[in-house]
Amino acid sequence: MEMAQxxxxxxxxxxxxxxxxxxxxxxxTAVTNLxxxxxxxxxxxxxxxxxxxxxxxxxxxxxxERIRGHWxxxxxxxxxxxxxxxxxxxxxxPGLDDVLAxxxxxxxxxxxxxxxxxxxxKGALSCGELRRTMEEGNGPYLLLFGTGWGLTDELFExxxxxxxxxxxxxxxxxLPVRAAAAIILDRLLGER
Amino acid sequence: MEMAQxxxxxxxxxxxxxxxxxxxxxxxTAVTNLxxxxxxxxxxxxxxxxxxxxxxxxxxxxxxERIRGHWxxxxxxxxxxxxxxxxxxxxxxPGLDDVLAxxxxxxxxxxxxxxxxxxxxKGALSCGELRRTMEEGNGPYLLLFGTGWGLTDELFExxxxxxxxxxxxxxxxxLPVRAAAAIILDRLLGER
Numbered sequence: 593m594e595m596a597q598x599x600x601x602x603x604x605x606x607x608x609x610x611x612x613x614x615x616x617x618x619x620x621t622a623v624t625n626l627x628x629x630x631x632x633x634x635x636x637x638x639x640x641x642x643x644x645x646x647x648x649x650x651x652x653x654x655x656x657e658r659i660r661g662h663w664x665x666x667x668x669x670x671x672x673x674x675x676x677x678x679x680x681x682x683x684x685x686p687g688l689d690d691v692l693a694x695x696x697x698x699x700x701x702x703x704x705x706x707x708x709x710x711x712x713x714k715g716a717l718s719c720g721e722l723r724r725t726m727e728e729g730n731g732p733y734l735l736l737f738g739t740g741w742g743l744t745d746e747l748f749e750x751x752x753x754x755x756x757x758x759x760x761x762x763x764x765x766x767l768p769v770r771a772a773a774a775i776i777l778d779r780l781l782g783e784r
Numbered sequence: 785m786e787m788a789q790x791x792x793x794x795x796x797x798x799x800x801x802x803x804x805x806x807x808x809x810x811x812x813t814a815v816t817n818l819x820x821x822x823x824x825x826x827x828x829x830x831x832x833x834x835x836x837x838x839x840x841x842x843x844x845x846x847x848x849e850r851i852r853g854h855w856x857x858x859x860x861x862x863x864x865x866x867x868x869x870x871x872x873x874x875x876x877x878p879g880l881d882d883v884l885a886x887x888x889x890x891x892x893x894x895x896x897x898x899x900x901x902x903x904x905x906k907g908a909l910s911c912g913e914l915r916r917t918m919e920e921g922n923g924p925y926l927l928l929f930g931t932g933w934g935l936t937d938e939l940f941e942x943x944x945x946x947x948x949x950x951x952x953x954x955x956x957x958x959l960p961v962r963a964a965a966a967i968i969l970d971r972l973l974g975e976r
Contacts, residue, residue: 599953614864626818630960637963639953672806674958759975761791761831766866767966768822771829774963775970782967783951 599639599781601731604773605691606631608647610747611740621739623652628659630770631737632678638781641732643681644691656684688747691734699732706735707751708776709742710765716754719779725753726780735776737769791831791973793923796965797883798823800839802939803932813931815844820851822962823929824870830973833924835873836883848876880939883926891924898927899943900968901934902957908946911971917945918972927968929961 606627609620628645635643645656660679662668669676685691695703706722717725726733736743736751748754757765758775767775798819801812820837827835837848852871854860861868877883887895898914909917918925928935928943940946949957950967959967 630963633958633960634963636956637950637952637959674956677956678958758829758970760829761973764828764866764869766825766870767829768825768962770960770962771822771826771966774959774966775974778950778967778970781953 598726600641601726601729602638602640602733602735602781603642603644603691603695604631604635604640604735604737604777605644605646605688606737606739606769607688607743607747608645608649608652608739609687610744611738612742612744614741616741618744619740620647620649620652623647623656625659627739627770628656628682629663629675629678631773632682633675634774634777635681636678638777640681640777642683642695644683644685644694646685646688646691648686653684653686660684688736695732695734701730701732704729704731704733704753705751706733706753706755707743707748708735708737708755708757708772709748710757710767710772711742712757713748713754716756718756719776722753722755723780737773739769790918792833793918793921794830794832794925794927794973795834795836795883795887796823796827796832796927796929796969797836797838797880798929798931798961799880799935799939800837800841800844800931801879802936803930804934804936806933808933810936811932812839812841812844815839815848817851819931819962820848820874821855821867821870823965824874825867826966826969827873828870830969832873832969834875834887836875836877836886838877838880838883840878845876845878852876880928887924887926893922893924896921896923896925896945897943898925898945898947899935899940900927900929900947900949900964901940902949902959902964903934904949905940905946908948910948911968914945914947915972929965931961
């Protein structure tokens with residue numbers, strides 16, 4: 593199956609900085625327990641390589657490591673082995689540069705960075721186009737997801753590729769990042 | 785577009801009872817703040833008719849109503865109008881019978897109930913098959929999602945249709961219900 597080939601080329605990163613707040617100020621958002629688990633499970637389901645949680649705030653990384661540790665090593669791992677299995681993919685790092693260095697170090701190739709967001713942007717690919725690109729390319733591919741009110745413009749400029757926003761049936765485009773990530777992974781890597 | 789026709793025929797219900805716990809005991813799970821918001825946003829994005837949160841526990845319904853009230857009427861509504869908009873679809877009811885009575889009362893037709901879950905079951909439809917069924921039928925359609933370790937067998941027996949589980953790239957089938965709901969709505973109602 594093609595999925596078995598594409599998933600391992602793909603990683604995701606959930607960025608808590610730099611993202612916008614509701615007033616379009618650049619901020620660092622707080623790590624949430626649920627985002628750690630939910631995206632780890634999605635990553636595991638679709639056979640991804642790694643799931644990076646990115647925050648420059650040391651206390652937040654310590655918190656995230658503690659949550660991971662509970663479900664991986666402690667009583668939580670025995671209580672819920674599925675969660676432990678998913679959290680194996682999780683890496684907690686200060687910045688996007690750390691993600692890129694990690695992936696490039698392992699793969700010995702430049703990472704193709706793909707920015708996602710809720711606003712239409714010039715030159716953005718559809719999920720179908722990106723799916724074909726990823727099937728044909730070597731990767732590694734890194735999908736960036738923004739918390740808060742989304743990734744800053746700087747990240748879209750820095751990205752190699754931009755993915756079109758998920759559209760529903762109207763002009764309401766306020767999916768939670770967890771839902772957008774699930775839908776995007778399914779469109780890119782799900783059974784067809 | 786076809787979506788504009790199908791979405792309004794479809795509602796979703798998140799059941800906190802009757803569902804299984806990890807030891808396959810029938811339990812009532814707790815309402816979570818995030819499930820209220822996340823599924824409401826998905827329902828709004830895909831143009832659904834209603835989003836029902838079902839729990840027989842009175843205190844839980846009061847809690848859920850209070851959360852909704854905060855984001856709809858109070859300071860929260862002004863702070864986050866997108867959230868208010870989505871929560872308009874939310875109905876909080878004690879049982880599945882209340883959901884069916886509400887939908888049948890409005891539509892004057894029997895509801896087609898569709899059960900979802902993570903285990904394969906005999907006679908289950910693929911998302912593609914259900915999509916065609918819903919495009920051709922009159923509805924109303926109600927998709928049931930289970931919290932905890934999933935809907936009880938009784939609900940699968942009671943349902944008119946059963947949807948196949950979402951498969952990823954392997955045998956790991958532990959998506960969070962929020963992610964499964966997002967993927968299913970996109971497969972049934974998203975742009976094609």
